[in-house]
Amino acid sequence: xxxxxxxxxxxxxxxxxxxxxxxxxxxxxxxxxxxxxxxxxxxxxxxxxxxxxxxxxxxxxxxxxxxxxxxxxxxxxxxxxxxxxxxxxxxxxxxxxxxxxxxxxxxxxxxxxxxxxxxxxxxxxxxxxxxxxxx
Numbered sequence: 122x123x124x125x126x127x128x129x130x131x132x133x134x135x136x137x138x139x140x141x142x143x144x145x146x147x148x149x150x151x152x153x154x155x156x157x158x159x160x161x162x163x164x165x166x167x168x169x170x171x172x173x174x175x176x177x178x179x180x181x182x183x184x185x186x187x188x189x190x191x192x193x194x195x196x197x198x199x200x201x202x203x204x205x206x207x208x209x210x211x212x213x214x215x216x217x218x219x220x221x222x223x224x225x226x227x228x229x230x231x232x233x234x235x236x237x238x239x240x241x242x243x244x245x246x247x248x249x250x251x252x253x254x255x256x
Contacts, residue, residue, distance in 0.1 A: 146175030147230040156241025165212035183227040
């Protein structure tokens with residue numbers, strides 16, 4: 122009986138040690154999305170792709186933008202180890218001018234707060250991308 126207790130204790134300690142060491146890890150394909158030069162009113166939706174490279178489920182609890190002109194959307198549920206998902210970002214392309222915004226991701230990953238960037242330029246009506254680059 123004494124050996125059985127030792128086996129149970131060793132198994133329990135091993136299980137607890139594994140659970141403590143298990144960690145989600147978020148790895149983005151790119152941490153900056155460059156819209157480039159886009160026309161006013163064009164599609165402002167872009168996607169950040171990421172993979173959970175850790176060994177426990179990744180839960181993105183919140184995604185916030187640095188301003189109301191950018192609306193991020195987090196994944197619906199947990200992301201299993203080795204699986205990939207996306208964070209969608211929609212920028213209001215009716216705002217003419219440079220785009221320089223930060224999207225902050227909050228999760229249970231080993232790096233719990235991650236800053237992502239979007240950049241680019243929304244051109245005014247009547248300016249084409251070709252006209253802008255030829256000037």
